[in-house]
Amino acid sequence: MSQTIDAPRTPAYPNRSKGTNWEKWGWIYMRASGVLLVVLIFGHLFVNLMVGDGVHAIDFAFVGGKWSDPFWQIWDGLMLWLALIHGGNGMRTLVNDYARSRGLRGTLKIAILIAVVVLIVLGTLVIFTFNPCPAGAPADLLPSICKGI
Template sequence: MTVIESPRTPTRPAPKRGLNLEKWGWIYMRASGVLLVVLIFGHLFVNLMVGEGVKAIDFGFVGGKWADPFWQWWDILILWLALIHGANGIRTIVNDYTSPGGLQRVLKGALLVSTIALLVLGTLVVFTFDPCPAGSPADLLPSFCPAA
């Protein structure tokens, strides 16, 4: 007859009830990954396959595309999902390869600051982009601007 010994006491405390951020991070990675595949292939199709292809992508193409709020929001969605997806992945790597303490806090803090800075700057670029700024010299404006 085989006797099975009692299990040892776990070294970690039992998980707390309430909000499980790791679970929601895991769910976000899966959902954002699927959505990013759709958004990025749509982005590539419109930019590379429709119209004249890659040779048509220039300042005017981007200016014309971002004149439409639909494409502004499409590109913002890609920016936000991709940056947060990537930052969450790097956060997981930091958790896996560093032990809790000062270094881990510094790395996660730097990751948070850089992610927020890139999100703010990218969002400002998309929503404040004006290919024909008022008061600019005509020789510096693209040919499609009314003052040029």
């Protein structure tokens, strides 16, 4: 009795339909977003902790001043989006590796997707609609940075 061993590059599922390989694109995204996140995070830490008075300068006025500049809004928004999608994709990979039943896997992946989408929407709204000095607000409720405006 002889047994044939498949060639090393033989697909595990030869009848699989030809379509988009989402696992490959997820893998590529993790590498690309990881490199970009390192740059964004270290830039964020450098500006917040090393420039000026460092950590002692971080307060409401610092964030208000930073987010009044579109450059920093885009920087922080990009960091938020990349980090949440990167983390969600990592969690999806863990679910695929460790969840045994198909139903549990699907439920967990839907929960991850909902959490990522909600956090991206809320975080993006905060970054791009943040106004430390809203018009018509009572003066006693406004922060000190708004007194001269």
